[in-house]
Amino acid sequence: MSNAYLSISQVDMSFTRGGTTNQVLKNIDLDVQRGEFISLIGHSGCGKSTVLNIVAGLLRATSGGVIVDGKEVNDPGPDRALVFQNHSLLPWLTVYQNVEIAVEKTFRKTKTAAERKAWILHNLDMVNMSHALDRLPSEISGGMKQRVGIARALAMEPKVLLLDEPFGALDALTRAHLQDEVMRIQSELANTVMMITHDVDEAVLLSDRIVMMTNGPAATIGQILDVELPRPRDRIAMADDPRYNHYRHEVLSFLYEKQRKVEEIDRHRGKRGGAEAAKAVKRA
Amino acid sequence: MSHTETLDRGRLIGTGEEPVPGIWRARLKTMREVFISRVLPPLIVIGGLVMLWEMLCSRPGATLPSPSQVLTETWDLITDPFYDNGGNDVGMAWQILASLERVAYGYSLAVIAGVGLGVLVGQSTWALRGLDPLFQVLRTVPPLAWLPISLAGFQDSNPSAIFVIFITAIWPIIINTSVGIRNIPEDYRNVSRVIRLNGAEYFWKIMLPAAAPYIFSGLRIGVGLSWLAIVAAEMLIGGVGIGFFIWDAWNSSLISDIILALIYVGLVGFMLDRMVAWIGNRVTRGTSAG
Numbered sequence: 001m002s003n004a005y006l007s008i009s010q011v012d013m014s015f016t017r018g019g020t021t022n023q024v025l026k027n028i029d030l031d032v033q034r035g036e037f038i039s040l041i042g043h044s045g046c047g048k049s050t051v052l053n054i055v056a057g058l059l060r061a062t063s064g065g066v067i068v069d070g071k072e073v074n075d076p077g078p079d080r081a082l083v084f085q086n087h088s089l090l091p092w093l094t095v096y097q098n099v100e101i102a103v104e105k106t107f108r109k110t111k112t113a114a115e116r117k118a119w120i121l122h123n124l125d126m127v128n129m130s131h132a133l134d135r136l137p138s139e140i141s142g143g144m145k146q147r148v149g150i151a152r153a154l155a156m157e158p159k160v161l162l163l164d165e166p167f168g169a170l171d172a173l174t175r176a177h178l179q180d181e182v183m184r185i186q187s188e189l190a191n192t193v194m195m196i197t198h199d200v201d202e203a204v205l206l207s208d209r210i211v212m213m214t215n216g217p218a219a220t221i222g223q224i225l226d227v228e229l230p231r232p233r234d235r236i237a238m239a240d241d242p243r244y245n246h247y248r249h250e251v252l253s254f255l256y257e258k259q260r261k262v263e264e265i266d267r268h269r270g271k272r273g274g275a276e277a278a279k280a281v282k283r284a
Numbered sequence: 285m286s287h288t289e290t291l292d293r294g295r296l297i298g299t300g301e302e303p304v305p306g307i308w309r310a311r312l313k314t315m316r317e318v319f320i321s322r323v324l325p326p327l328i329v330i331g332g333l334v335m336l337w338e339m340l341c342s343r344p345g346a347t348l349p350s351p352s353q354v355l356t357e358t359w360d361l362i363t364d365p366f367y368d369n370g371g372n373d374v375g376m377a378w379q380i381l382a383s384l385e386r387v388a389y390g391y392s393l394a395v396i397a398g399v400g401l402g403v404l405v406g407q408s409t410w411a412l413r414g415l416d417p418l419f420q421v422l423r424t425v426p427p428l429a430w431l432p433i434s435l436a437g438f439q440d441s442n443p444s445a446i447f448v449i450f451i452t453a454i455w456p457i458i459i460n461t462s463v464g465i466r467n468i469p470e471d472y473r474n475v476s477r478v479i480r481l482n483g484a485e486y487f488w489k490i491m492l493p494a495a496a497p498y499i500f501s502g503l504r505i506g507v508g509l510s511w512l513a514i515v516a517a518e519m520l521i522g523g524v525g526i527g528f529f530i531w532d533a534w535n536s537s538l539i540s541d542i543i544l545a546l547i548y549v550g551l552v553g554f555m556l557d558r559m560v561a562w563i564g565n566r567v568t569r570g571t572s573a574g
């Protein structure tokens with residue numbers, strides 16, 4: 001085995017339903033170092049969530065496996081927290097209680113009640129949600145829900161943070177704000193992060209490495225891009241940085257030249273420019 | 285209400301008027317609006333129907349008493365609901381309370397057993413396949429059809445009545461609970477796995493709250509059916525209770541008493557329904573339709 005902190009080796013995944021088997025992932029191999037920020041990018045339906053769910057332990061790979069910190073992943077564990085694609089807050093619990101349910105479970109034995117309370121408040125503060133502790137999920141905006149989802153994951157003090165399109169459904173301003181927050185939190189806590197995204201700028205801005213997946217069925221890793229931009233990164237300064245634009249171009253050309261799914265979408269929906277097509281993929 | 289209030293205050297301060305009387309004026313205004321839009325229509329309709337009833341039943345040869353006649357004939361019953369002359373001869377309040385007591389026993393048992401079985405059927409496909417056909421057949425049996433068999437079994441009228449309530453109320457509770465459990469989004473299950481809740485924690489913290497809106501709609505249907513069934517069952521078993529009161533009044537040709545009892549039965553049934561809906565609303569924090 002390699003000495004990486006998290007390693008995904010030889011993972012194949014197929015789903016069988018009603019006698020028909022379709023292979024979603026084929027031969028996924030990836031080593032992630034401790035404290036590294038990895039983005040997974042690829043067209044909709046290629047199997048990104050499936051990869052993340054396997055790492056989280058929610059799904060079992062058909063063959064191959066995942067090792068985190070020397071231990072094989074078979075089930076969800078306290079070392080890996082997942083932020084779901086659709087936030088998945090429990091609608092009958094308040095913002096505070098949604099974080100509390102995870103904290104109570106994780107730290108029941110190691111923290112006192114007062115420490116747990118302070119820890120919950122601290123994590124909600126970290127995502128700037130202290131003002132809405134007693135609101136129900138139905139009473140807060142999509143961006144706020146996503147932040148609570150992130151707080152819930154962070155509050156478990158995971159070594160690996162798994163983010164499934166955490167900002168997918170947000171407007172550009174909220175998204176930028178939360179990206180900055182995630183960058184700040186990651187630099188503070190030095191978590192290992194795997195994040196799925198559809199957004200090329202987001203991937204380049206946040207990641208140490210961008211893992212680009214080919215289209216399904218039987219998707220695999222097509223290319224890995226090292227992003228060697230100094231941290232902390234500033235989105236405004238980055239806009240004029242030629243290296244930033246080079247990385248951006250690399251990812252775009254992978255997605256829209258080497259993996260030609262966009263053209264199919266274009267044919268279905270009429271002609272669109274590149275940026276428009278990217279949005280279409282996001283919505284799909 | 286508070287919305288109108290603040291809007292109004294803003295306007296009044298803007299015009300430099302003293303705000304306090306404005307608040308009261310606004311409050312009175314909203315109260316008047318509520319009265320006109322909510323209270324007045326039912327009052328008018330009910331008043332009209334009572335008048336029609338009065339006209340129809342005041343004619344010579346009318347078989348049913350008119351409202352004024354009902355009122356005069358039952359005045360003693362209305363004004364003294366708590367008299368107790370021993371035996372079955374007790375006030376209306378006691379009659380209704382006796383029925384409510386039976387409903388309370390039968391319904392409570394139905395809630396416990398119904399939610400339990402509903403969870404079982406909702407969770408286990410095997411239990412669903414095994415029990416569902418049985419449930420689907422048994423739930424169509426009319427409540428009163430259970431009475432003879434339960435009399436035969438219990439050899440006593442009171443437990444039989446309670447059993448009829450139980451068996452009537454349990455089906456919608458089982459079915460709604462199991463549907464609620466089966467409809468729990470996969471996401472909640474994944475959340476509970478990621479934060480690593482164990483079986484009991486999953487049951488109390490995820491499963492019951494997630495299914496609560498469905499469970500409460502079953503509970504609401506159940507309480508309505510219980511009340512329907514108790515009145516009918518009591519007619520047959522006798523003793524103190526609003527159902528037998530009606531039957532007794534019929535045997536004594538006290539039609540006005542029957543009408544009064546029907547009004548009470550309706551009102552109590554309505555209150556039971558509202559009560560369960562209210563509890564459901566509190567428990568589910570407004571996520572259950574009520």
Ligand SMILES: Nc1ncnc2c1ncn2[C@@H]1O[C@H](COP(=O)(O)OP(=O)(O)OP(=O)(O)O)[C@@H](O)[C@H]1O
Pocket residue numbers: 015016017024042043044045046047048049050051085216284
């Ligand atoms: N539980 C399942 N059973 C059967 N097929 C599944 C299951 N989960 C995912 N799939 C299939 O696997 C493929 C990949 O799904 P996945 O959710 O991983 O895609 P994704 O890359 O995350 O897409 P998106 O970007 O739209 O979220 C899809 O074709 C999907 O239909």
Ligand SMILES: [Mg+2]
Pocket residue numbers: 048049050085164
């Ligand atoms: Mg996905």
